Amino acid sequence: MSGYRYQWSLFVDWCAAADVEALPASPITLAQFLDENPAGDAVQLRRVSAINRAHLDAGQPAPGGVTSIRIALDSARSERTIRRAEQDQMMIAAGLPTSGSTAALFGRRDAVLLMLAGAGLSHKAIAKVDRTEITTDGDAVWIGSRHRIRIAPNDSTGFEPVTIWDRWHPVLQFSERYPSTTLLAEHLQRNTFPDMTGLPLRSGPVAVPIDRWGHLPLPVTAMTAAEVGAVIARHRTGASPLHTPRRLLARPTDGGTDRRDPIVPEPVPLELDSGYYRSGVEARRRAHTALADVPDMVDDVEDRIEQLLQRTLQLLDPSTNGDST
Incomplete structure (x- = not known):
C-alpha cells in the first residue's frame, strides 16, 4: 500500500469533506470522487488501483472493479424504472x-x-x-x-x-x-x-x-x-x-314453521x-x-449518478460503449 499512500490519502480526505464513508466505499462514491478530482486517465486509473488495494487489504470488496461498476450501473437503472412505475401508480390512485x-x-x-x-x-x-x-x-x-x-x-x-x-x-x-x-x-x-x-x-x-x-x-x-x-x-x-359477481351462499334453516325470511x-x-x-x-x-x-430533483440526481458510473466504466474498460448494460 506504500506506493499508493498519496492517492489513498487524497480519497480519504475527499470522503471526509463529502461526509461519506471511505472504507468501505461504494462504486457511486468512487465515481463521484473521480468526477470531482479530474485528471488524466493514467492518474485516475492509479487512484482506482489505490482505492481497490486499500479495500482488498481490509477484506472488503473493491469498489473500482469493472463488475462492481456494472452492477451499480444496472442497479441505478433498475431502481429508476421501479421508482417511476411507483410514482405512476400513486398518481393513478389519486x-x-x-x-x-x-x-x-x-x-x-x-x-x-x-x-x-x-x-x-x-x-x-x-x-x-x-x-x-x-x-x-x-x-x-x-x-x-x-x-x-x-x-x-x-x-x-x-x-x-x-x-x-x-x-x-x-x-x-x-x-x-x-x-x-x-x-x-x-x-x-x-x-x-x-x-x-x-x-x-x-x-x-x-x-x-x-x-x-x-x-x-x-x-x-x-x-x-x-x-x-x-x-x-x-x-x-x-x-x-372487470368486476364479477360472487356466488351468494344460502343460509341453512332448521325446518321451523314459524320463522320469517330475513328482510x-x-x-x-x-x-x-x-x-x-x-x-x-x-x-x-x-x-x-x-x-x-x-422538475424532479431525484431524476437529476439519478441522471448524474448514471453518467458518472458510465464514465468510470469506460475508464476501466475502454471497450465499453455508451449503451452497455
Missing part, C-alpha cells in the same frame, strides 16, 4: 373517483391497492395486509408489522396517502357494522360517513372483493393475490377493471359506465403529464 356514484366504492378501494403496490408491496403481501397494520402519522401512512414502510405525500404531484386511506377505511368500518349496500351507496353519494373514530379497531383485510352490485362480503374475506394483481394491472394499462335490502346495481373508465384513463394521463413536467 385520480380515481371517490364520491357521487357507486363506482366510487371501487375507486376508493383500488386507490389503496395502487398505493400499497406503489410502496413496493407484492400482490400477495397486499392481499394479506390487515387494517390494524395501517396507521396515519401526520400526513404520512405507516404500514407496520413485518413491512415497516412509510408512505409520504408528494406535494409536486398532489399525492396524499392519508386522504386515500381515510376514504377507504370508513367504508370497511361502516360496511362491517351496517351490512347494507343501500345505506353504503347513500353515504357514498353524499360523501359522508358517521364518525367512527371512537370505535374499537377491528382486524380484517384491507383488500376486500366487491361484486357487480357493490356488495362487500360478509363475513369479510380478502381478495386473492391474483385478484389484486388483476385490478392493479388493468389500471396501469388504462383498461377498465334483505334491494340490491343497488353498480353502473360502471364509461365515466369510471374515463376517470382511470384521465388519472393515468395526469400522472404522465405531472411526472414529465415537474
Whole structure:
C-alpha cells in the first residue's frame, strides 16, 4: 500500500469533506470522487488501483472493479424504472373517483391497492395486509408489522396517502357494522360517513372483493393475490377493471314453521359506465403529464449518478460503449 499512500490519502480526505464513508466505499462514491478530482486517465486509473488495494487489504470488496461498476450501473437503472412505475401508480390512485356514484366504492378501494403496490408491496403481501397494520402519522401512512414502510405525500404531484386511506377505511368500518349496500351507496353519494373514530379497531383485510352490485362480503374475506394483481394491472394499462359477481351462499334453516325470511335490502346495481373508465384513463394521463413536467430533483440526481458510473466504466474498460448494460 506504500506506493499508493498519496492517492489513498487524497480519497480519504475527499470522503471526509463529502461526509461519506471511505472504507468501505461504494462504486457511486468512487465515481463521484473521480468526477470531482479530474485528471488524466493514467492518474485516475492509479487512484482506482489505490482505492481497490486499500479495500482488498481490509477484506472488503473493491469498489473500482469493472463488475462492481456494472452492477451499480444496472442497479441505478433498475431502481429508476421501479421508482417511476411507483410514482405512476400513486398518481393513478389519486385520480380515481371517490364520491357521487357507486363506482366510487371501487375507486376508493383500488386507490389503496395502487398505493400499497406503489410502496413496493407484492400482490400477495397486499392481499394479506390487515387494517390494524395501517396507521396515519401526520400526513404520512405507516404500514407496520413485518413491512415497516412509510408512505409520504408528494406535494409536486398532489399525492396524499392519508386522504386515500381515510376514504377507504370508513367504508370497511361502516360496511362491517351496517351490512347494507343501500345505506353504503347513500353515504357514498353524499360523501359522508358517521364518525367512527371512537370505535374499537377491528382486524380484517384491507383488500376486500366487491361484486357487480357493490356488495362487500360478509363475513369479510380478502381478495386473492391474483385478484389484486388483476385490478392493479388493468389500471396501469388504462383498461377498465372487470368486476364479477360472487356466488351468494344460502343460509341453512332448521325446518321451523314459524320463522320469517330475513328482510334483505334491494340490491343497488353498480353502473360502471364509461365515466369510471374515463376517470382511470384521465388519472393515468395526469400522472404522465405531472411526472414529465415537474422538475424532479431525484431524476437529476439519478441522471448524474448514471453518467458518472458510465464514465468510470469506460475508464476501466475502454471497450465499453455508451449503451452497455
